[in-house]
Amino acid sequence: MDFGVSMFPTPTSAGPEEIAVAAEKAGFESYFVSEHSHIPVDTDFPIADEVPMAYKSMYDPFVSMAAAAAVTETIRLGTAILIAPQHNALNFAKAISTLDQISGGRIDVGIGAGWNAPEMENHGVAFSDRFKATRETIEAMVELWTKDEAEYNGDIVKITKSWQWPKPVQTPHPPIFIAGSGPNILKRCVALGQGWMPIFQTEWNENLRGVQTNYHELAQDVATLAELADAAGKPKIMITGMGLPPTPEHVDYLMENGVERMMLGLPHDSPEQAFETLDTYADTIKQYR
Numbered sequence: 117m118d119f120g121v122s123m124f125p126t127p128t129s130a131g132p133e134e135i136a137v138a139a140e141k142a143g144f145e146s147y148f149v150s151e152h153s154h155i156p157v158d159t160d161f162p163i164a165d166e167v168p169m170a171y172k173s174m175y176d177p178f179v180s181m182a183a184a185a186a187v188t189e190t191i192r193l194g195t196a197i198l199i200a201p202q203h204n205a206l207n208f209a210k211a212i213s214t215l216d217q218i219s220g221g222r223i224d225v226g227i228g229a230g231w232n233a234p235e236m237e238n239h240g241v242a243f244s245d246r247f248k249a250t251r252e253t254i255e256a257m258v259e260l261w262t263k264d265e266a267e268y269n270g271d272i273v274k275i276t277k278s279w280q281w282p283k284p285v286q287t288p289h290p291p292i293f294i295a296g297s298g299p300n301i302l303k304r305c306v307a308l309g310q311g312w313m314p315i316f317q318t319e320w321n322e323n324l325r326g327v328q329t330n331y332h333e334l335a336q337d338v339a340t341l342a343e344l345a346d347a348a349g350k351p352k353i354m355i356t357g358m359g360l361p362p363t364p365e366h367v368d369y370l371m372e373n374g375v376e377r378m379m380l381g382l383p384h385d386s387p388e389q390a391f392e393t394l395d396t397y398a399d400t401i402k403q404y405r
Contacts (some may be wrong), residue, residue, distance in 0.1 A: 117371050119401045120146030121394060122196045122358070123382040125175040130387035132175065136184035138391060140191040142398035143405065147184060148196040148226060148379060151177045156234035162327070170384045178211045185219035192237075194224030196313060196358060196379060197295040199251035202239040205256040206280070213261060213284045221285030226313050226356070227254065228295035232326075241272070246303075248272060252378055254292060254308045261289040281316045293356055297329040301338065306344040311354040318360070326361070336372045362400045 121139050125132040135149045152174050161167045181193045195213070200208070205275050216223040229250040230236050233243035252270035259266040260280045267277040284290050293311035294304050305312040314329035315339070324330075329337065341353045356377040360366045370378055380397050384388040 117367070117375060117404065118145035119362070119378045119397070119404070120144055120148060120192070120340070120356075120377055120379045121382050121397065122150065122363040122379050123390065124146040124150045124170045125180045126170050126173045126384055126387065127175075129170070129384040130175075130382075132180035132185070133183040133187045134192070135382065135390060135394070136188050136191060138189045138394055139203070141392060144191060144398070146192040146194060146224065146379070146386055148194040148224070149177045149180045149184075150174060150196055151198050152232075152235065152236060153199075153202060155232070156238060158230055158234050160395075161176040162231065168323065178215065181215050181223070182218065185215060185222065188222075188224075189220075192222045193219055193226055193228045194293075197226040197228040199230040200227045200238070200253045201236055201241045201246045203253065205253045205268070205376040206260070206275065206278075208253060209257040209260040210280060212290060213282050216284035216290050217282045219285075221290075223284070223286070224293060224311075225290050226293045226295055228313075244383070246270060246394075247300075251304070251308060253340075258289060271298070293354070296326075298326045299340070302341050302344060305341065305352055305353050306348050309353075310351075312341065313354060313356045313358060315359040316357055331369075332362070332364070334369070334375075338373050362397060367401075367404060 121144055133174035139147045152171050155167050155172045159167055177195050184193050227247040236243050249272050252289040256273045256275055259268050262282050268275045274289050291311055292309035293313040294309045295313040297314055316331040317324055317328040318331045320330045345353050355375045356379055357370050357375045358379045382393050
């Protein structure tokens with residue numbers, strides 16, 4: 117199993133380029149960043165009484181990945197996650213393929229449908245349309261990445277026959293990881309992507325159903341993914357697990373269930389906290405290399 121680190125880059129956190137360099141030197145396989153374009157004041161934040169400043173002040177993920185790509189050579193760079201309905205498919209495809217070019221083919225694309233209705237609606241997308249918009253955006257991007265003359269005619273995304281270069285370095289395109297939980301998400305992983313990005317919750321409450329993934333149901337989810345992929349004639353869906361510390365219990369459990377990558381979250385309150393945590397993680401995972 118590979119290990120990566122993820123972070124909310126902000127003006128007060130460690131810089132994305134700094135963390136990427138340190139993570140590459142420490143032997144981590146990947147470095148992922150997150151996204152929120154803005155947070156409307158009327159946001160109903162699901163996991164705290166107030167919206168943390170980090171959610172209000174994240175750097176743009178594409179700029180963060182470009183900064184990281186410029187100073188690294190081998191570490192994979194990705195997103196956990198990009199909010200697909202909040203992006204124009206043409207600009208989205210162009211930004212990702214450009215990043216794949218300048219990084220030498222090191223981009224992974226973590227994509228979700230989003231949870232914040234006011235934020236999404238400020239982008240001109242109805243919250244009720246978020247899953248359709250996500251599907252159409254992904255399908256349109258794949259057309260642009262893989263065809264010299266691409267077109268797409270969906271209910272939300274419409275592109276007349278067009279040229280768009282550069283194409284990504286990776287063939288047929290950078291791997292797409294679908295974030296979320298539940299049976300419908302697993303179906304979308306097989307239909308639209310190459311990977312699944314669950315956020316695991318060990319202390320389970322049924323109110324979390326559809327928001328986070330029950331840690332104790334992983335074996336069942338892995339079996340369902342395998343069945344769906346086999347029925348669709350697709351390769352094994354890669355799993356990037358998030359939300360867990362790298363304790364032997366958790367690492368062994370994920371490895372036993374075929375999880376290919378464990379993503380470890382870094383604090384974003386100060387650069388010192390991020391680097392200290394990175395060093396601790398690096399020491400912890402040495403035994404698994």
